[in-house]
Amino acid sequence: METVDIGLWGVPLAILGGAIRVSTPFIFVSLGECLTERSGRINLGLEGTLVFGAMSGYAVAYETNSAFFGVLAAAFAGLLFGLVHGWICKFKGVNDIAIGIAMMLLGMGLAFFFGKPYVQPVAPDLPAISFGWWSSIPQVQAALQVNVLFLLGGLLAVFMTWMFRATRVGLIVRVVGDSTDAARAMGLDPDLVRLLATGVGGALAGIGGAYLSLYYPGSWNEGISSGQGLMAIALVIFARWSPANCFWAALLFGGAGALGPALQSVGVTQGYYLFFAAPYVLTLALLILTSSTERSMQGAPLELSLTK
Amino acid sequence: MSNLTRPNRRRFLGTASAALGAAATGSLWQPGAARAATPLTVGFIYVGPKDDFGYNQSHAEGAAAVKSMEGVTVLEEENVPESQDVQNTMLSMINFDGASLLFPTSFGYFNPHILELAPKNPEVRFEHCGGLWSEGNPTNAGSYFGYIGMGQYLNGIAAGHATKSKKIGFVAAKPIPQVLNNINSFLLGARAVDPGITCQVIFTGEWSLAVKEAEATNALADQGCDVITCHVDGPKVVCETAVSRGAFVCGYHADQSPLAGDKYLTGAEWNWAAVYTDMVRKTIAGEAIPNFVRGGLADGFIKMSPLGPANSDAARKQFEAVKAEIMAGGFAAIKGPLKDNKGNVIAADGQAFVETDVALESMGYLVEGVLGSTS
Numbered sequence: 001m002e003t004v005d006i007g008l009w010g011v012p013l014a015i016l017g018g019a020i021r022v023s024t025p026f027i028f029v030s031l032g033e034c035l036t037e038r039s040g041r042i043n044l045g046l047e048g049t050l051v052f053g054a055m056s057g058y059a060v061a062y063e064t065n066s067a068f069f070g071v072l073a074a075a076f077a078g079l080l081f082g083l084v085h086g087w088i089c090k091f092k093g094v095n096d097i098a099i100g101i102a103m104m105l106l107g108m109g110l111a112f113f114f115g116k117p118y119v120q121p122v123a124p125d126l127p128a129i130s131f132g133w134w135s136s137i138p139q140v141q142a143a144l145q146v147n148v149l150f151l152l153g154g155l156l157a158v159f160m161t162w163m164f165r166a167t168r169v170g171l172i173v174r175v176v177g178d179s180t181d182a183a184r185a186m187g188l189d190p191d192l193v194r195l196l197a198t199g200v201g202g203a204l205a206g207i208g209g210a211y212l213s214l215y216y217p218g219s220w221n222e223g224i225s226s227g228q229g230l231m232a233i234a235l236v237i238f239a240r241w242s243p244a245n246c247f248w249a250a251l252l253f254g255g256a257g258a259l260g261p262a263l264q265s266v267g268v269t270q271g272y273y274l275f276f277a278a279p280y281v282l283t284l285a286l287l288i289l290t291s292s293t294e295r296s297m298q299g300a301p302l303e304l305s306l307t308k
Numbered sequence: 309m310s311n312l313t314r315p316n317r318r319r320f321l322g323t324a325s326a327a328l329g330a331a332a333t334g335s336l337w338q339p340g341a342a343r344a345a346t347p348l349t350v351g352f353i354y355v356g357p358k359d360d361f362g363y364n365q366s367h368a369e370g371a372a373a374v375k376s377m378e379g380v381t382v383l384e385e386e387n388v389p390e391s392q393d394v395q396n397t398m399l400s401m402i403n404f405d406g407a408s409l410l411f412p413t414s415f416g417y418f419n420p421h422i423l424e425l426a427p428k429n430p431e432v433r434f435e436h437c438g439g440l441w442s443e444g445n446p447t448n449a450g451s452y453f454g455y456i457g458m459g460q461y462l463n464g465i466a467a468g469h470a471t472k473s474k475k476i477g478f479v480a481a482k483p484i485p486q487v488l489n490n491i492n493s494f495l496l497g498a499r500a501v502d503p504g505i506t507c508q509v510i511f512t513g514e515w516s517l518a519v520k521e522a523e524a525t526n527a528l529a530d531q532g533c534d535v536i537t538c539h540v541d542g543p544k545v546v547c548e549t550a551v552s553r554g555a556f557v558c559g560y561h562a563d564q565s566p567l568a569g570d571k572y573l574t575g576a577e578w579n580w581a582a583v584y585t586d587m588v589r590k591t592i593a594g595e596a597i598p599n600f601v602r603g604g605l606a607d608g609f610i611k612m613s614p615l616g617p618a619n620s621d622a623a624r625k626q627f628e629a630v631k632a633e634i635m636a637g638g639f640a641a642i643k644g645p646l647k648d649n650k651g652n653v654i655a656a657d658g659q660a661f662v663e664t665d666v667a668l669e670s671m672g673y674l675v676e677g678v679l680g681s682t683s
Contacts (some may be wrong), residue, residue, distance in 0.1 A: 119361075223356070273513055
């Protein structure tokens with residue numbers, strides 16, 4: 001390995017690399033949650049789905065020796081979790097937030113239980129595409145190793161933006177999310193739409209989990225998520241329920257998370273605990289800067305239990 | 309949880325019914341016979357999952373060795389945070405499961421948690437890994453540890469021979485004395501090969517944070533570190549990330565050669581099975597365990613992974629020579645003239661802190677040549 005001394009350039013490079021490496025789970029979970037919330041429900045269980053997706057993806061990839069099957073299995077497991085949440089929430093008097101918390105704990109518990117035998121084995125990794133061919137600097141090449149799932153996440157954000165704006169499916173989800181009565185008057189079944197939206201949202205979160213265990217950091221253990229699923233749910237509100245904004249917010253979070261280690265590596269070593277808080281400080285600062293007394297919940301689906 | 313902290317009613321009922329039982333059966337039973345036959349219940353508490361390829365796994369392997377002993381029941385609880393939670397776990401092991409020997413294995417369990425519970429439970433023995441038991445601490449508590457810094461010194465020798473960039477990297481969890489000792493030893497080992505080598509350290513702030521460990525390893529590789537080791541609970545992520553960046557790996561806690569393949573130089577491993585079975589045997593036999601137990605390579609507390617294929621002949625030769633010196637006893641990694649990385653003198657010319665020196669266990673500095681800071 002011939003390395004080039006890149007000195008302080010390491011920091012912006014680490015932020016760029018970190019944004020690409022760390023953001024993918026945030027992208028998938030927040031896009032999944034965005035879809036679910038646009039249909040008028042909150043699924044807090046996605047943290048559990050993420051962890052279970054990481055476990056099932058890793059386990060299946062190890063058993064079948066194919067990372068691709070791992071991702072499929074994680075998506076399927078996430079779909080099941082989403083459908084259970086969506087199905088329970090259709091009953092009268094059920095609170096979606098409470099069910100979400102229950103599903104989160106269930107997902108994590110099941111993942112820990114079934115995941116025990118898979119902490120040690122090494123499963124195959126997902127492939128990455130190298131976008132750093134133009135550079136002769138190995139650090140740049142390493143930072144620009146982009147995983148297929150990251151690109152898919154970007155495409156998905158564009159697709160969902162278009163879907164909500166211009167397609168019939170998008171319209172149906174939005175109507176159900178904004179007014180149950182209007183949806184019924186149109187002859188739609190709000191429960192069915194929400195069930196499907198929660199199921200697909202869960203599947204996306206499962207894929208995010210598979211990225212964690214199959215690519216970066218690339219192994220299964222019980223602390224793999226450390227709350228990333230919950231942060232991604234918060235990102236949706238931060239992104240004002242817009243899929244494109246979810247993508248940018250996820251990038252921002254990933255990049256800010258890389259700041260702490262990168263600063264230490266170039267010699268800014270005092271107060272690293274403070275730099276580790278960068279993503280949260282950044283979120284708070286942005287929320288305060290973009291806040292308004294007049295349009296506090298702009299963009300929020302009207303049927304969401306947050307707004308009711 | 310408040311019922312856990314008020315165990316007296318339960319204990320009273322237990323004792324009372326035993327007394328009634330003894331009274332009822334009277335002469336048929338010899339008093340004390342039941343007590344002697346009581347099997348020993350031993351509790352192990354881990355801060356993370358017990359199969360993490362690292363610290364907790366090394367202890368769980370020790371617990372497994374105890375499990376196979378005659379007349380011993382082993383309790384284990386994993387993922388117990390270094391907070392009030394560990395007190396609750398210890399109390400429930402004592403009060404509900406009848407444990408009389410506890411091995412809370414994480415550094416942060418000692419102060420204040422063990423120090424708080426030990427005086428209240430005088431019949432229980434608390435054996436803590438890594439803490440510094442000192443005169444005035446409860447006598448039914450004790451601390452044991454191994455001089456694994458020597459293992460990191462040997463890691464450093466292998467690293468010093470393998471590095472081309474003369475920069476080596478260390479992913480560390482928290483700036484506590486044992487971690488600092490490992491970082492310093494790693495660098496000093498490498499400097500025994502080439503005094504121009506520097507060691508970049510990155511603290512992640514927690515014992516187990518997979519994503520941050522991967523980011524830290526990437527940041528080290530970006531800065532040109534070509535040999536990387538770590539002191540986190542589960543070295544799996546650091547190993548795999550370092551190898552994917554083309555860096556050599558020195559292992560820690562357990563043998564990670566299956567993860568790093570040809571890139572694995574060597575590793576500093578724990579060997580708790582010998583320590584735990586000995587302590588349990590002493591407890592059953594009624595012998596006292598010293599409050600302060602330490603041991604190194606020569607005592608079988610730690611061991612080195614077999615040298616990997618990437619080590620040069622010169623590296624092997626120096627490694628074996630220094631290892632023999634350490635085995636003979638009285639080896640000092642920290643010896644004068646030596647300054648810390650802020651310029652303060654740590655050891656004057658001729659002064660040496662041998663591996664067994666207790667002063668090393670309250671180390672708060674990083675030596676000259678380590679790039680990093682403790683806060």
